Amino acid sequence: MTVHEQFERRLLKNYVIGSTAAVLGVGGVFLFTTLRFSAKEIFVLCGILVSSCIIMFLLEYLFFRMHTSVFRTYFSKKQPALQLAEKAYFHAHHFPIRTVKRILGPHLFGLSIPAVCLTASAIYFEYLTLPYYYIYLASLGAILVAGMHAIIEFFLTTKAVQPVLRNIQEKTLKDHGVILSLATSRHISIQRKIQWSTLFIGTFPLLLFALANQVRLYQLSSPVNGSYWSWAFFVLLIGISFAIFGAFLLFKDIQQPMNELQAGMYEVRTGNSNAKVDDLYSDEFSKLIKGFNHMARAIQSREHENKQLLESFFATMAATLDARDPYTAGHSLRVADYAMKIGQMAGLPFQQLLQLRKAALLHDIGKIGIPDIVLLKEEKLTPEEFEQIKKHPVIGADILAQVQPFDAMKPLLPGVRYHHERYDGKGYPEQLAGEDIPVFGRIIAVADAYDAMTSDRPYRKGMTHEKALVILEDGKGTQWDPYLTQLFIDEMKLKSIS
Template identity: 40%
Template sequence: MDMYGYISAIALFIYAAIFLVVLASRKTRELWSFLWLLVTMVCWAGGSMLMRWQVAPSYQVWYHVSIAGLLLMACAYYRFLSDFVEKAAGIWEKIYLLVMAAIIAVNVKTGFFLAAPRLLDRGDEVVFEYTITWPVLLLFVAVGWVMAHSLYHLWSAYRERPAYRGQFKPVTQGIVLMFAGHAALLLPVFAGFPIDILAGVGNALLLFYALVKKRLFKLRLLASESVCYMVGLMLTFILFYNIKPYLMKNLEALVPAAGDYEVILFAVFFFVTAGIFSWLWRKLVNNVFVREENRQSEALNEYSTAVARLLNVQDILEKTVEVIREGASVGGVYVCTRNAATGDYDARYSDQPLKDLSFSIRADSPLVRVLRRSQCISWRQFETTVDYKAMWDSEKNQLRYLRVAGGVALTGEEGDMPGLILVSEGQGKHRVSGQDMQWMLSVASVASMALKNAALYEQAYHEARVDDLTGLLNRKHFLQVLEEQFETTRESTLALMIVNVDDFKLYNQLYGQKEGDLALRRIAEIIRSSVGENGFVARYSGKEFAVLLPRYDVLATRTLAESIRDQVFNMNRRTVDHKLKVLTLSIGISAAPFDASTSRELMDNADMAVYHVKHSGKNGIEIFQSVLRKADGETEKADHAHIYQEYEQTVLALMAAIDAKDHYTFSHSHNVAYYATSLAKAAGLNADMIEIVRQAALLHDIGKIGIPETVLNKNGKLTEEEYGQMQGHVEAAVGIIRYLPALDYIIPAVIGHHERYDGRGYPRRIGGEDIPLLARILCIADSFDAMTSKRCYKEAVSLERGIQILTEEAGRQFDPKLVPVFVAELKRGGIQLASQRKSAGQ
């Protein structure tokens, strides 16, 4: 085999290795066109090799195959470069194919352009003699024209996207090398030397390098098992083809009997050598070519998995900076995100906490324009662009101060760029490479998707917490904030203000829902601007707002409430009919720890204060007075008597109705009212709460009006259906009271008086302190009177037995904190049995 044969075989081996890597990659337009280009290269080099070896059918056939591969290679180049720079090949590709096919057909038929060489046998060697005539120049012109058009595509793309200079440069070098190698055949100095084949090999390697830089596939595919085995077999075949005669001759000299086992020994040596070559190839590729790529690929995979679970923007930025520091040779990383107000890109996060993050990149900066266009650029590339020359000196100095080595864009939807990442040069000889920049572009792509998901989550989270109409917190989220703030401010004060808009239903009827919504938005804005950063504001219900003020006392809260009330009163003053559009507020205030021991009590007490304002004529502010009752209870009672006296006749009328139906229920309700009010006083509740629990006790069984007397007075055990009817008296009572708006404030106590502290009661099956305080008081009073009263189906238990049952059920049926208070009052005589009071005439 002559030099041409050896060089051609090596070229085919290299082409085959690249071909396998491309086949194992994810196919893109560039890779498909590159495969077509490799096929033409194989035809060219393979035809030349088989011609030199004079393989059947004849060397002339393989000569024409080689020439056809060379001419079609130019067309494949045009198609490859069109795809590489992402431009359509257009009609020119078809024209070039037709021209080259015509040239090939004419040359095969007539040899007009370059006839097949003559075979000269000189004894010791075989020489191919070509006859070069002027038509061969037409071949060079045709190929040169197509290649020049390809280079024009490349140059146009470079002018549009100078940031891709690093990718375009090896392609340009490959084309020049290929053309120069074939032109050199005309020079006598290269006569007999396969300069064209060597140029083709160099061209293929340069193209492969360009595709690697574009990250269309990974070099680590060269270390895959299939490629390693193929390389080992190819190298072993070439080696044994040349050394077999010497190998067997020396082996027979050492071992005379080796000739008898020639095939077995040859096979063993062949496969052992192939295994060694495969192992060496894998080590070479892993240690020389793909070590850095493997490290970056593993880091990217770990990063993708990690950020997929993150929904917080700050956590994503921190993880992004961390992976860039680990995977690339950078000195520092800065993440800038777009300011919604100015559009500029403000520094948001850095891996160096001592660095100044007060800088920002202007929205109209040339660097931003380039990143929008190219998504990734190194500082060295940026300095060669026209955009760099248009940058202000102050911007250049700022980036130089940061030692910026490059930047990548965080991409959004439809070409939007919500952020960018800047990296600075590493220390010493470590510089940010083109591979690092391309890898960081992959990181930025993953980060962009993670940030988009985080933004969607934050938007959904925001919408779940915010009221659509006013933009304030909604009720659900406000209750969560209330619980959190109650726990965190236990060592301080926490004030709650409930703001209720008076007669808002009438306002809607007079002016329409659209005007009502506008009024609610304006009130919400007044409250929000008045509170500022000092608290939390929520739309608590349709016409009610809640304001939570950590570390505020009741006096400061009242001052704030007065300001809000006055602003709302004057809100519509500039309108023509402002006197008819005046809106007033009823505001209730409660504060912890003075007025409430739980967040539920804080809310209930503020609601109660609002009720007082409503029933006192509206347009006022009430501060809930808690357990610190006045020494003179009668004086306080007199102060609040006017609030409840208007309901007294309604309560008495309902009591008379139930007395007509069931006299026991009537007397039982009075007994429960006595026990409940006594317990409320002993527990330290104020006069308002005591009066509410009295009215709730009188009406708690009003729902029994709808139960047949045969069930109410049945001697034996109730059936399941009858028991269900008895349980339904709670809902029935609430249904009756609901139609009496003046008494709706007793509903929480009435609806919960059959709930159990362990959550096994009815009707709502709530437990613990979720049961309203007055309902827990009513439960003890109701159960104690039922135990100690005689009924048609049972005897009364003694005082001692009643106390024992209360004590045993504390923490299960009854509130464990209230039972000891009630029992202590019973034992000291502060609370007497109802039967004893009746005997004494009380």
């Protein structure tokens, strides 16, 4: 049996049991315990009830088939279109509301109108010895019973429709790679659920008793004075008001922890792993909040571990590259330190500084793709060999672009790709000029040049600190960004003085 067939059977079973209990149970008990009838009148009333129920069931079944047609269309397709899947999914979410509308619409009127007509005819032809006033009271009772039945069917249908929702979600994910979710504007408000259910649960017995009492009083030979009705109306009003206010308080009591949990989830979703919800509750929400806080702590711990792993990855990659050429050992770490100094003096935000450090650590990662015979050559490079060396920024950016998640690598790519561009546009790989060169590229260019000039090589000894700063001073505005270069020069001079 398919999920859809099981769903329809369960709904029909719930409906038949609920309708029978509401109409023949509550309605019948209300009718036959409140009034006294002869055997003939009982037979007539039973006939009216059964006939009205048959009409109600037939009318209800027609509307039920109409409301479930979307599901039959969806489940008849081997691979339903995404639009049909979305339609069936949202229809399933709102099916409990449609159930309520069926009960308060075709269900109620399909029962009440035939019953009123048949009862009025029976009174007219003297098969029943009842005042017509009782038909009015019975109609009010039918509305009460239908309302209570609708609330019960709403919650039963909400449970019954869940396998259908799960099946549609899983099938849509498999067929189209889309995770279906209910839009916020389409949510069924929990406030409405609580208020309406509490209203009917709280006032149903009270109003039903009032109707039964009205019938009893009508049978008394002595008239009921106006003060009684004032009292009765006042009691009913107090009961209804209490039910409404109680539903409001109940919702507010549930709403507060829900809002706090939603706020906490929003914090986690926006990247705040320190999110925490205060546990101030002594009911089941306490367990939910403890679970949320435990989850948030686990995410925070996992995020810390991931950051450590990522930092370790960058440092390991940089060390691996430096180990390939023992004469440049520590170059990447030193360039990262110098770049951070420049970034701090330039006023870069903290998050950008972290990204700058990672980019600086990996700025020469593309040299992995350069043959040893070229990379480790101690003599002067030929023009062809230098052209190979010039490829390393592009190779490095291409390597990092393959690392997942790409969003974590994307901010680092400009620094790796453009750290050999010149401010005057004579650099490589794209001959960018001025501030067209990304800021990470301009910063790393200064840091890389300074460390290259002050580090020893097998074919030369490193320059002095002072000479390297003079060369940087001379190259401002041509080879390097003048503003960033001057910041670095000032900082290094200040450091040497101190």
